[in-house]
Amino acid sequence: MRALIWIVEDTWQATVAEAAAHLPADADVTLLHVADAEAEGVVSAARHALLGRPHGAPRAGVDPLPAISAQAAQELLAEALSSLGRPAKLEARRGRIEREVVAAAEGMDLLVLARDGERERLGPRSLGPPARFVVDHTPCSVLLIWPDDAPALATIPAPPGGGAAPPPPASR
């Protein structure tokens, strides 16, 4: 079995722990991180929006952004590998996050990812746009994990048009 674990900065510990618990011992595992080119794009677009200013290379004394994200990604992948506790290939990509994840999932049997939406609003928004896209388009099965504890059944609202009033949402 070939499994891809997509790790994201704020939820990687939970993703790696769940993957370690659920993946079979003989699985061929790859850890994936995608650096967000959009944020870098905003930085350079804002610079280009300054009318009439020189638009050559970034100013001396300012680190190039791709180098910063590449280093952060390597550190994150190394930490995730040691916390996974088994051999795995490491893959660092950069670009549009959701598209890179789907591309990396080609030929895989399973993709493990964490929800990236708003935990307080269970429903369509509990998946953010990147995870939504990945879940919809990934060419393999998906293991979607809760980065925190899974919600209790009591968080489900009453069916419309009658029934008991919904219990108050669990506070965090």
Add this chain to the structure above:
Amino acid sequence: MSDGLALAAALVILAATLAAAVSRARYMSEAVAAGGGAVALVAVGAIGLDRAGDALRTLAPTVGFLAALLLIAEGARREGLFEALGAVMARGSRGSPRRLLAFVVLVAAAVTALLSLDATIILLTPIVFATATRMRTRPRPHVYACAHLANSASLLLPVSNLTNLLAFHASRLSFARFAALMALPTLGVVLVEWIVLRRFFAADLGRPRRSSAQPARPRLPRFALAVLALTLAGFALSSVLGIAPVWVAIAGAVALNGPALASRSANPVALVRTIEPGFLVFILGLGVVVATASANGLASGVRDVLPVGTSLPDLLAIAALSAVLANLVNNLPATLILIPVAVAGGPGAVLAMLIGVNIGPNLTYAGSLATLLWRRALRAEDSDVQLGVFVRLGALTVPAALVTATVLLWLCLQV
């Protein structure tokens, strides 16, 4: 040369200058287009030598002021101010992306107000990106916050935006009076931005990080901070002391760069490059080109459209029209076009115009809607930016910020 022909010539050169600036063409820099265009207009008699000289004399102090401000920002960078701010933000936010966003909004507003929008975009935004990335939170909301605050927090002081500097001399306001009138509008706009950014990027900001290592205690560059504080105090007291604020800026620039130059830790050639000589030529040329157009009928055309009263509806109309014009021709040309007309309406009209030209560019990431469309047509756009995200964010903040700032300005003008 007839007025109509002179106006047409000036508008063609203005369009060519903007095209050069927007397309970032290698064969024609915007400085050459603006400077050469200005010389051509004088040569064909579209503007008299004396009037062109007047335009240059009005702009010269502004350009000198701008050069001094660029040097202050560069000195602050060399002293490590921006790294220190990054460390302050990382430590203060204690792993929470929401708290980091609040810090970014505050710091970007302060850097913009004091060191100008250029400093926020060129020097602070990369630091914010690095801070968020190293904190392992998504950098997206924080760099969008910088890009937005660089425009919307640039209302506060005459030095916060080149548009303000251009209007400041014409408005005849003192530095302190300008700041006093713009303080509440700036506060209102920053609050609007913060509220919208928090909601807009809720999914990116939701999860506090289980904090790992506490970031290192920042080493604040005391000398740079002291010079900046003294410069700000000098600006505030300039009218009481009877000194033009430009001299305060020059003193600040010398204090921050002189020691490094003397000890040879700063390179004089690199320093000249930081004052962006091409950009200064571009502004002077643009000023002459717009003055030609204004003198030959553009100003009277603008006068027919732009109200010059100080009632709330008038101020709102001025801000809205200025925002539209900034999106058609970019905010520097828009400011140059609007100043002669807005000045007739007094300080209130000038400040409402600035609210429009400063906040309006947030509608897109390209500085103006026209630039964006043009770049996309030329396929010179920044393809990594998702246009939809920026435009939706702009649509949520720009109208609310324009109305909030203008209403608060109107209130401040009543006292």
